[in-house]
Amino acid sequence: MKRTGAQIVWECLVRQGVTDIFGYPGGAILPTYDAMLDYPIRHVLVRHEQGATHMADGYARASGKVGVAIATSGPGATNMVTGIATAMMDSSPIVCITGQVGSKLVGSDAFQESDVTGVTLPITKHNYLVTRADEIAPTFREAFEIAASGRPGPVHIDITKDAQQSSCEFDWDSAVPKKPEFRPDWSARPEEFQRALELINAAERPLILAGHGIMLSGAMDVVRAFAEKANIPVSQTLLGIGGFPASHPLSLGMMGMHGEAWVNSAIQQADLLLAFGMRFDDRVTGNLKTYALNAKKIHFDIDAAEINKNVRVEVGIVGDLKESLEVLMPGLKAGDRAKWIAHIGELKGDSAVRDIQNLPDSGHLYAAHVINDLWRATHGDAIIVTDVGQHQMWEAQYYHHDKPRTLITSGGLGTMGFALPAAIGAKLACPDKEVWVVVGDGGFQMTMCELATIVQEQIDINVAIINNGYLGMVRQWQEFFYERRYAATPLLNPNFQKLAEAFGLPAQTVTKRADVGPAVEAARKNRQTVVIDFQVEQEDTVYPMVPAGADLDAMIRRPSPSPIIETGADVL
Amino acid sequence: MITTFAIHVENKPGVLTRVSSLFRRRAFNIESLTVGHTDRPGVSRMTIVVDTDEIGARRLEAHLYKLVNVLRVENITAAPAVFRDLAMIKVAATAESRTHIMQLVDVFRARVVDVAPDSLIIEITGTEDKIDGLLEVLRPYGVLEMVRTGRVAMSRGLRTASGTGEGLRIAEDDHNVFHSV
Numbered sequence: 001m002k003r004t005g006a007q008i009v010w011e012c013l014v015r016q017g018v019t020d021i022f023g024y025p026g027g028a029i030l031p032t033y034d035a036m037l038d039y040p041i042r043h044v045l046v047r048h049e050q051g052a053t054h055m056a057d058g059y060a061r062a063s064g065k066v067g068v069a070i071a072t073s074g075p076g077a078t079n080m081v082t083g084i085a086t087a088m089m090d091s092s093p094i095v096c097i098t099g100q101v102g103s104k105l106v107g108s109d110a111f112q113e114s115d116v117t118g119v120t121l122p123i124t125k126h127n128y129l130v131t132r133a134d135e136i137a138p139t140f141r142e143a144f145e146i147a148a149s150g151r152p153g154p155v156h157i158d159i160t161k162d163a164q165q166s167s168c169e170f171d172w173d174s175a176v177p178k179k180p181e182f183r184p185d186w187s188a189r190p191e192e193f194q195r196a197l198e199l200i201n202a203a204e205r206p207l208i209l210a211g212h213g214i215m216l217s218g219a220m221d222v223v224r225a226f227a228e229k230a231n232i233p234v235s236q237t238l239l240g241i242g243g244f245p246a247s248h249p250l251s252l253g254m255m256g257m258h259g260e261a262w263v264n265s266a267i268q269q270a271d272l273l274l275a276f277g278m279r280f281d282d283r284v285t286g287n288l289k290t291y292a293l294n295a296k297k298i299h300f301d302i303d304a305a306e307i308n309k310n311v312r313v314e315v316g317i318v319g320d321l322k323e324s325l326e327v328l329m330p331g332l333k334a335g336d337r338a339k340w341i342a343h344i345g346e347l348k349g350d351s352a353v354r355d356i357q358n359l360p361d362s363g364h365l366y367a368a369h370v371i372n373d374l375w376r377a378t379h380g381d382a383i384i385v386t387d388v389g390q391h392q393m394w395e396a397q398y399y400h401h402d403k404p405r406t407l408i409t410s411g412g413l414g415t416m417g418f419a420l421p422a423a424i425g426a427k428l429a430c431p432d433k434e435v436w437v438v439v440g441d442g443g444f445q446m447t448m449c450e451l452a453t454i455v456q457e458q459i460d461i462n463v464a465i466i467n468n469g470y471l472g473m474v475r476q477w478q479e480f481f482y483e484r485r486y487a488a489t490p491l492l493n494p495n496f497q498k499l500a501e502a503f504g505l506p507a508q509t510v511t512k513r514a515d516v517g518p519a520v521e522a523a524r525k526n527r528q529t530v531v532i533d534f535q536v537e538q539e540d541t542v543y544p545m546v547p548a549g550a551d552l553d554a555m556i557r558r559p560s561p562s563p564i565i566e567t568g569a570d571v572l
Numbered sequence: 573m574i575t576t577f578a579i580h581v582e583n584k585p586g587v588l589t590r591v592s593s594l595f596r597r598r599a600f601n602i603e604s605l606t607v608g609h610t611d612r613p614g615v616s617r618m619t620i621v622v623d624t625d626e627i628g629a630r631r632l633e634a635h636l637y638k639l640v641n642v643l644r645v646e647n648i649t650a651a652p653a654v655f656r657d658l659a660m661i662k663v664a665a666t667a668e669s670r671t672h673i674m675q676l677v678d679v680f681r682a683r684v685v686d687v688a689p690d691s692l693i694i695e696i697t698g699t700e701d702k703i704d705g706l707l708e709v710l711r712p713y714g715v716l717e718m719v720r721t722g723r724v725a726m727s728r729g730l731r732t733a734s735g736t737g738e739g740l741r742i743a744e745d746d747h748n749v750f751h752s753v
Contacts, residue, residue, distance in 0.1 A: 122597050129586075180640070307634075308627045
């Protein structure tokens with residue numbers, strides 16, 4: 001059947017199972033927007049193209065499906081760059097479609113022309129410049145395949161205006177993506193599995209480092225069975241949170257720069273590290289020269305290029321994590337690591353005791369209170385989408401995730417402004433789930449225009465602004481490393497309550513501990529998005545902290561007495 | 573360690589950028605890069621020389637295979653292979669010095685491809701060492717200009733960079749043999 005290029009775009013998206021798309025129209029993509037009206041796909045009109053990419057990203061992370069964003073040429077496309085780079089760093093499968101000026105005009109500096117495939121080349125898994133209608137279907141099928149397969153990531157398709165306008169025969173079946181003619185088989189060989197088993201079964205102080213790959217592989221169950229059978233404690237990376245239940249007795253908590261002190265100490269003392277779909281990021285390892293010197297390392301990753309990148313490993317198991325662990329399970333010996341686990345228990349000591357719930361109300365509102373109360377009110381069951389900074393770390397410490405894909409956060413790129421749009425995407429992917437945005441006052445103002453999208457699209461999420469009047473994490477670095485010279489970190493903020501109300505959303509300001517619970521409950525009951533401005537202690541600090549490049553166990557610990565960590569029963 | 577890759581890629585716009593951009597953003601410095609057609613239509617072959625260790629080379633190979641347009645990568649550093657570089661060297665040559673220079677050209681099995689009243693162009697093919705050697709002895713006469721292709725390489729025998737041939741055959745080592753064009 002004969003179709004225009006623009007129609008083929010939608011024919012392909014429908015056949016790929018796409019139901020929602022996030023975008024912003026403009027000249028070079030107009031033919032495609034015109035054809036959109038005839039196809040059963042919901043279009044969410046964003047207020048900035050960066051928001052569209054974060055929404056597609058949030059959609060992908062919440063559901064595991066490919067998220068799709070669309071924009072016009074030039075500034076529309078360049079506005080997508082931050083979102084694409086965010087998805088690349090966190091291995092999130094999205095497809096970004098942009099219009100391009102007519103193929104005859106490419107290279108002429110035409111109006112709203114920019115070389116966007118040149119721009120996105122290093123921040124995509126792959127990208128395309130499509131100049132003919134008959135290239136569209138094969139390109140789309142291949143793009144979706146590339147985005148979702150192996151280690152997922154963003155794919156960008158730039159389509160010239162004339163390719164959208166001209167017609168050709170549309171044949172979905174013959175547009176099947178061709179397989180690469182050769183790829184080496186780097187999957188682990190039997191002797192590598194055997195060597196891994198020997199190391200694991202012989203280890204006295206093993207530790208699992210649980211990463212994002214657990215979610216991407218769908219390996220939650222086998223990871224749990226593996227840890228339980230061999231009695232190996234599990235620590236999580238930021239993106240690994242949710243891959244192993246936080247309430248599980250073997251769960252230790254987060255590792256790294258703001259990880260739990262006992263986790264970082266345990267890593268330094270371990271004799272074997274099992275890295276499950278994580279990439280030894282510098283925020284996780286601290287000083288590489290002194291990182292886990294006592295430990296042999298076994299690295300499980302689907303991406304062969306990750307093996308031996310930052311940390312030299314004894315065994316590299318390349319392949320899908322779930323499949324690799326299933327191979328290992330029969331040979332895995334039931335372990336009794338009671339001594340090691342008891343030792344980690346001692347490392348916890350007083351610092352594990354965080355009964356912030358039963359503290360006497362000192363009149364101060366701490367971000368940790370807000371997040372811990374949010375955890376209780378939502379029974380730990382909501383999808384929490386965070387931005388970047390102090391609140392992100394407090395979320396990781398005080399909201400305990402038992403289920404996968406319930407914490408959505410920009411880890412690798414650390415993109416401020418991610419939370420609000422990503423939460424919109426997550427809600428559309430999981431309409432039945434409760435979704436909360438936890439965002440700082442700085443990051444919120446980077447993409448708060450998407451409140452208008454929320455109103456127009458009638459989206460029911462809730463927004464908790466952790467408002468401390470500072471770019472808090474940067475302020476913390478200035479406090480520790482720049483003699484409290486607060487260069488450009490104090491924020492003069494608008495009245496967030498009035499601002500949200502101007503958008504047409506119910507809003508509230510909370511300044512007292514006692515009001516947190518009721519405000520959260522009221523927001524949960526409201527069928528609209530509610531914005532809550534939590535005005536918290538201004539100069540609060542995230543502890544513990546491993547200064548950048550320092551040894552992993554050289555942590556800055558919380559000074560005592562502390563207003564937050566007190567004695568009492570461990571809430572977990 | 574100097575590492576040589578033979579890389580077969582689809583001959584499409586932008587593929588050279590994809591490959592070179594990969595080396596750049598992963599912080600590997602390319603020592604030499606050559607590209608040309610192969611016997612297969614639509615397929616180009618790159619020879620890339622890079623200074624890295626064994627682990628770096630393995631990571632680079634893994635990264636290269638992540639590029640959709642890359643068909644085949646072969647690290648031929650350790651494989652028995654023929655490495656060649658082609659250079660054209662313009663040397664100042666007076667009536668008296670010309671004979672001396674042409675004798676040197678003979679010794680190196682290079683050849684003179686252009687003669688002008690006050691200069692010569694010499695063409696030489698061989699390993700980088702051999703070309704460096706000729707360059708060294710020409711320098712006193714005055715090297716006016718030089719262009720080199722950079723290294724091209726091919727593994728010996730039936731083993732090919734676009735597919736490993738059956739019954740790998742390796743020719744005897746002729747390291748000291750100079751091949752003239």
